Amino acid sequence: MKVVVLGAGIIGVTSAYELAKAGHEVTVIDRQKGPALETSFANAGEISFGYCSPWAAPGIPLKAMKWLFMKHAPLILRPKLDTAMLSWMARMLTNCTADRYALNKSRMLQLSDYSRKALAAIRQETGIAYDERMRGTLQLFRTQQQLDASGKDAEALAADGIPFEMVDPDGCVRAEPALARVREKFVGGLLTPNDETGDCFKFTNALSAKCRELGVNFSFDTTVTGLHIEAGRARGVFLAGQERVDADAVIVALGSYSPLLLRPYGIDLPVYPVKGYSLTVPIVDPLRSPESTVMDETYKIAITRLGDRIRVGGMAEISGYNSTLAPARRLTLEHSVTDLFPGGNIGKATFWSGLRPMTPDGTPIIGATNIAGLFLNTGHGTLGWTMSSGSARLIASIVHGREPEIAAAEFGLNRYATLTSAHFNKNVRRRLSRGHKHRRCAPNSARDQRS
Template sequence: MKVLVLGSGVIGVTSAWYLQEAGHEVTVVDRQPAPAMETSFANAGEISPGYASPWAAPGIPAKAMKWLFMQHAPLILRPRADMAMMRWLFAMLRNCTAERYAINKRRMVRVAEYSRDRLIDLRHSTGIAYDERMQGTLQLFRDAKQLDGMAKDIEVLAADGVPFEVLDRAGCIAIEPGLANSAAPIAGGLRLPNDETGDCFKFTNALAKLAAARGVTFIQNRTIEGLTSEKGKITGVVTDGGVMTADAYVVATGPHSPQIVKSLGLKVPVFPVKGYSITVPITNAARAPESTLLDESYKVAITRLGDRIRVGGMAEISGYNNALPEARRATLEHSVGTLFPGAGDLSAASYWSGLRPMTPDSTPIIGPTRYPNLFLNTGHGTLGWTMACGSGRIIADIVSGHTPNIEVEDLALSRYN
């Protein structure tokens, strides 16, 4: 079967990889000159199944009001006269209950754990390299109130059989020795030993090369303008280079997925939530992080990627823009500078922003649509890298008519009906 995959970020490329493994003739189309040039380019670098948690959580509305007045706020809201933004915000607020949080977190952990296992298999079968490390993730709490608040996450982790460790300050320093140089308060931490790290951009491009060697066609610099349909089926993809046709179509265009399918009457509740990162060259390895540390106070991830430190995070709801305000960079520098002082040259850091495709319940949309030959693999929010291999394998199974190895019915677009 001929399959067109729209989008060459980490979700599109992993989808293409598993589709060709399933025996399909696969073509990937993207507007960028190379894979992973947008959301997948410089993300935080962590592969953290255990930390797969919804942004929509009990207490978030009250916290959001407090964050609005913080100098280094983890959430930035720039409301506009935009009905899509308003609908998405209201839908997110409806998910800020304990019941919905537990349901959504279990969905996310299910996909993320499955994805981590598929990544391990892929690494073993191909030898793919991407500055990977397998030393776990440490969620660090600067004050006791944050430490006390992790109970709900521990309950879900325990129920799902995800290994974890609760650490005091000394335990955190034992895991991340660079913290010994920090004067910041450290109340404790939650460590997830099975989590991994790696450079998503390097991985995506390396996998694209492997896929191309196996027959996947990549068409870059091709803008996707929309989809055409007839008699209830998709008949083609309209691009600036002409109409492209296939037997099946997979939309993996991240935050731009709603616009791609809008003309078909499909409402995909994905909205761009902007994130920021800096990439810092390491100048003192002994002071640098060993793996990934999640600074709970600022919702910032600090990750070791070879001879660099990737510092990424925050959530800015401001629509489709890639501006780089100095205030956001200051927050990233403050987080890494106070926890790992002297580890890297902040003045030489590169600065980047990307648009994460976020659903109101933080769970990705993976599966069929009412068009029998159109499938979605989008809405992964901050966890596209964590969930990529699992999502790619799931969508390949669904397109092929096979039953995936995990429950996927509640991941489809139909759950919003």
């Protein structure tokens, strides 16, 4: 079967790899000059198989209100007259309930655990290196209030059978020795030892080389202008200059830009860009640097060791398709990393932003559409790196027509079919009458800031 994959980020390249292994003839098309040059380029570097939660959760609207007024705010809202933004925020509000949160989290954990196994298989098959470490994540609490509130997280982890440890300041220092120099700045932490770290850009490029060995063709510097639909079936794509690439199946893995391609074909894809920022800081003294990932709960910032660099990532800015680098966001990242790991060469840090493709319920959209031969693998939000390998294996199974190893229907676009516009409007009116505002739905914890 000839398969065209649109997008050469972490989702598109892992999808191409799994499809090529299954014996398909695969072409990957991307507008950039190479793999992983947009959202996959400089994300936080954390691979959180054990701890992934939807942004939309009970109590989050009120918590988010406080974040909006912080000097170093983890949430930034730039409201505009954008129907896609308003629709996405309305749908997100409908998921800020206990029942929806539990359902969405269970889906995310299922895919995350599946992805953990799939990534381990890729490492074994390919032997590729990407500054990977398997030393866990330390969520660091600066206040007793944060530590006390973490009890709910601990209960959720225990219920899902995910290894974790609540640690006092001494335990934090044992996990991350460099924190001994700032021991007075935190009261404890939550350690999840099975989490991993790695450079998503390095991984994606290394895997793309393995894809080429399997016969995958990559077409870079190439703009897709539309889908070739004939007799109700996707037959390929049109490129700039009216060139056409024919295929038996098309997979859309364009991240935040997926809805823009699909809208003219009557597909309402509830994915919206949420911008994140990162700094990449060269390591001057390894003894003053993190060993793995430290999540600064106060500022919702992830500080991750990637080889001879430190990646500092976080924040959620809802401002549409906006890639500008705001100086104030850089100051927040610098404040967090220099406060916990002083002495680094922050002056030589590189500053970056990327658009995370978020769904209202936090779960990616993977599967078929109502157009035969057209498939989706998008909407992974902050967890694209974490869920990429499992998502690729799942979409390859669906395209290939074999029985998936996990419940595919849980991740399909059809899960939104029962939530009509009338349902959204009714729930939004009800929530607004109780004093809630759209802008208050936001990330749940520092762990939800991953790119």
